Amino acid sequence: MWLPLGLVAALVLCVAPVGVGVMVFRGLDSPAWPAAPGPGVAPASSPVAGDPDRVTAAWLRERIGTALAAQGTALLAGDQAGFLAAADPASPAGATLKAQFASLRGMKVTRWVPSADSIPSSVGARRWRTLVEVEHCFVEPDCKPMTITYGTVWTDTTAGLKLVGIEPSMSTYDGPRPWEVDQLVVATGKRVMVATTPALRKQLPTVLAEAEKAAVVADRYAVGGPPPAHYEVFYAGTAQWKRWFGGSRPSWTAGYALPVGGRQVDVVINAAAPQRNNLDDLLRHEMTHASTMPPNGFPTSAWWLVEGIAELAASGGAAPQSYEGIQEVRKVVRERGWAGPLEDLKIADGAADWEVAGAYGIGYLAVRQLAERFGEPDVLAFMKALTHERMSIDEASREVFGEPWSVLNAQCVAAVRAAVR
Structure with missing residues (x-):
C-alpha cells in the first residue's frame, strides 16, 4: 500500500512507554471533531500520488473506523485474534491490546462500540494520530453506556494500516481506567465484580466474599432510585493505587468511589489499607457511596x-x-x-x-x-x-x-x- 507522506509535517512525535505497553504522545493538539460521513455518503476515495492532504485524511478516517468496528465485534465474540488484528504485533499497541482483551473479557464486557470521527492528523512520516471514543458496558446486557476517549497512532505497513500506539485516557477526573493500563484478573459474584492484578490474585476470593456481603448493606441505602444493577470493585496494589483513575488521592485515603459514566460508580480499595482498616467496614463504606451517589458526584x-x-x-x-x-x-x-x-x-x-x-x-x-x-x-x-x-x-x-x-x-x-x- 502507498500513502502520501505527512498531512501536517510540522508536528513531531515524542514517545514514552507507560503501563502495559502503552505509549503516550505528548505535545500534540487534539484535532477538530467534524461529523463522520452519514448514511448514503459514498466511501472516501483511495488516495493516489498528488492528492490533497484532505483526501488522504478522509480515507484514513474510514479505514480506521472499519478497523475499530471489526475490533469491537471481535471483542464481544471472544475472538482474540480478531481483536488484535488492527495492531502491528511488533508495536507496543499489540501488547496493550492483548492485555486489554483479557481484562475486558474477564470483566464480562457486554457492549463495545468504538468510533473515530475526528480527522487524523500527521505526527511523522507515515504516522497519523486520531481520537477514539468507546461506548462500553460490563456485566449488564442493556446498560446506559459509559464512554472513554483516548488517542491512537496508526501507520502504513506492508500489511496495511496498523495501530501502533494507544494512549491511556488522561481525563483529570477519571483516567486512566484500570483495564486500560494493567492486565486484570476478575472474580464475579451475584452482585459484585472484583478486579485486581495477577500479583494479588490470591486475595480475590476474600475480597469478593466481603464485597458480596457489603452489597446487601449498601443496597439498603440506595438513594435516587433502585440499588446499582451491579457493583464494580477494583482492588489496587501500590503501583495501581497511584495510577488508576488518575491516582493523586490524599495520603490518608483507604478507598474511594467515583462515577464513571452511565449509572456506574466504581469503587477502588487500596490493598495496603486493610492493615489499618477492616476490609469489611471499608467495603460497606465505599459501596454505600456507590449506592447513594448522583451521576455528577x-x-x-x-x-x-x-x-x-x-x-x-x-x-x-x-x-x-x-x-x-x-x-x-x-x-x-x-x-x-x-x-x-x-x-x-x-x-x-x-x-x-x-x-x-x-x-x-x-x-x-x-x-x-x-x-x-x-x-x-x-x-x-x-x-x-x-x-x-x-x-x-x-x-x-x-x-x-x-x-x-x-x-x-x-x-x-x-x-x-x-x-x-
Missing part, C-alpha cells in the same frame, strides 16, 4: 452527610461509645475545640490519621442523631434532596424534616459533643 458542602451515612452503613449503627473512632472524635472536639457547623467540616490532604477518623466520626454521630429522631428513610430522603436534587440545606431540612436546618445543626453538634464528654 456529591457536592462538597454535604461532606459530613455523605461520610456520615457511609459510616452508618459501615458500623451498623453502633452506639457512640462502641463506635471505633470515638477516641479520635473526642480528640477533635476537645483538643481542636470543634463546635460546628457541620457544613464546615473538612479534612486537609495532609491531615493526620486521627484528624481524619475524628472528622468521619463527627459525620457519623450527626447522621446517627438525625436517624434516631427521624428514622433512616427520612435521612436518606434528606440526602436525596441535598445531593441529587441540589436543594439548599435549609430547603431540604424544611421539606424533609419540617424544621429549619439551623435548629437541627445545633442539635447534631450538641449530640456529638455530648458523646465525648
Whole structure:
C-alpha cells in the first residue's frame, strides 16, 4: 500500500512507554471533531500520488473506523485474534491490546462500540494520530453506556494500516481506567465484580466474599432510585493505587468511589489499607457511596452527610461509645475545640490519621442523631434532596424534616459533643 507522506509535517512525535505497553504522545493538539460521513455518503476515495492532504485524511478516517468496528465485534465474540488484528504485533499497541482483551473479557464486557470521527492528523512520516471514543458496558446486557476517549497512532505497513500506539485516557477526573493500563484478573459474584492484578490474585476470593456481603448493606441505602444493577470493585496494589483513575488521592485515603459514566460508580480499595482498616467496614463504606451517589458526584458542602451515612452503613449503627473512632472524635472536639457547623467540616490532604477518623466520626454521630429522631428513610430522603436534587440545606431540612436546618445543626453538634464528654 502507498500513502502520501505527512498531512501536517510540522508536528513531531515524542514517545514514552507507560503501563502495559502503552505509549503516550505528548505535545500534540487534539484535532477538530467534524461529523463522520452519514448514511448514503459514498466511501472516501483511495488516495493516489498528488492528492490533497484532505483526501488522504478522509480515507484514513474510514479505514480506521472499519478497523475499530471489526475490533469491537471481535471483542464481544471472544475472538482474540480478531481483536488484535488492527495492531502491528511488533508495536507496543499489540501488547496493550492483548492485555486489554483479557481484562475486558474477564470483566464480562457486554457492549463495545468504538468510533473515530475526528480527522487524523500527521505526527511523522507515515504516522497519523486520531481520537477514539468507546461506548462500553460490563456485566449488564442493556446498560446506559459509559464512554472513554483516548488517542491512537496508526501507520502504513506492508500489511496495511496498523495501530501502533494507544494512549491511556488522561481525563483529570477519571483516567486512566484500570483495564486500560494493567492486565486484570476478575472474580464475579451475584452482585459484585472484583478486579485486581495477577500479583494479588490470591486475595480475590476474600475480597469478593466481603464485597458480596457489603452489597446487601449498601443496597439498603440506595438513594435516587433502585440499588446499582451491579457493583464494580477494583482492588489496587501500590503501583495501581497511584495510577488508576488518575491516582493523586490524599495520603490518608483507604478507598474511594467515583462515577464513571452511565449509572456506574466504581469503587477502588487500596490493598495496603486493610492493615489499618477492616476490609469489611471499608467495603460497606465505599459501596454505600456507590449506592447513594448522583451521576455528577456529591457536592462538597454535604461532606459530613455523605461520610456520615457511609459510616452508618459501615458500623451498623453502633452506639457512640462502641463506635471505633470515638477516641479520635473526642480528640477533635476537645483538643481542636470543634463546635460546628457541620457544613464546615473538612479534612486537609495532609491531615493526620486521627484528624481524619475524628472528622468521619463527627459525620457519623450527626447522621446517627438525625436517624434516631427521624428514622433512616427520612435521612436518606434528606440526602436525596441535598445531593441529587441540589436543594439548599435549609430547603431540604424544611421539606424533609419540617424544621429549619439551623435548629437541627445545633442539635447534631450538641449530640456529638455530648458523646465525648
